[in-house]
Amino acid sequence: MTNDSAPADRPEDDHPTTLSAALRGSLARSGGVAGILLAAVPAVAFVVADALGGLGVAFVALAVAAVVAFGVRLVRRESLRSAVIGLAVAGVCAGVAAFSGEARAFFLLPTLIPAALGVVFLASVIVRRPVTGVLFNRLVGGPTDWRDHAALLRVYTLSTLAGVALHVVNLGLRGAAYLADQPAVLAVLGVAAVPAFALLAAVTLVAARRTISTDPTPAVA
Structure with a gap:
């Protein structure tokens, strides 16, 4: 999900030193507030139509909404x-959802995705290639040998572990809402x-940038 809006193009967002600038850039790369909504x-x-008219009506509403959203994205x-x-x-x-005959099944795959991503994040830490380093190091202007910089590697490792925690919380909340058959909560x-x-990304970008500025020396093997 990428939206090249103005905040993401400013130098302070490419090499963020403040959390607000980094958060603006992270949200912009996620499509901005309008894109997220x-x-x-x-x-x-889908959820509203199901509540009002049942599953059949929900599929019609979904089809219309998905096509409209597709068109608006292109216009944007x-x-x-x-x-x-x-x-x-x-x-x-x-x-x-159609296969299962349940509205909540529309959110089955999104509910399972945090589990898969949590495993990927954790595995990346174990092999010393934390996901946040792979994703953000170039964005903050980090060295190509960032894995040899102890302080920088620590920043990416901690932020990736924070990502694992977020995925666990996300999975737990989604799982509870799914079992309770609460499609509206799942949508929220x-x-x-x-x-x-986006906030996790912003914190990572700021911490990494400041670490690069204050500790450019690689770790001693």
Whole structure:
């Protein structure tokens, strides 16, 4: 999900030294507030329509909302790939719900994704290639041999472990809502996860940038 809005293009966001600047950049790369809400439109339409008219009506509302969201994304000049992925995800989730005959099944795959991502994050720490370092080191102008810089590696390791914790919490909340058959809560959790991880990214960017500025010396083997 990428949206090249102005905040992301400013130098202070490419090499952030303040949390507010980094958070603006992280949210912009997630599509901005408008993009985040737009991505949630199909799920919200599905939940509301199901509550009002049942599963059949929900599928119709989802189809309309997904196509509208796709068109608006293109008008907003988001990447075609992001728009297509959003449309495809809505289609796959609808297929799962149709197969099971339950509205909550629309959120089954999104509920399981945190488990898979949590495993990936944890495994990356174990092999000393923390995910946040792989994703953000170039963005903050870090050295290519960042794994040999003890302080910088520590920043990325801690932020990746924080990501593991976020995925665990996300999985727990989504799992509880799924078992309680609360599609509306699942939709809200899906929206809330984006700014939560944007904040984690922002904190990582600021901490990494400051570490690069104050401790450029690589670790001694």
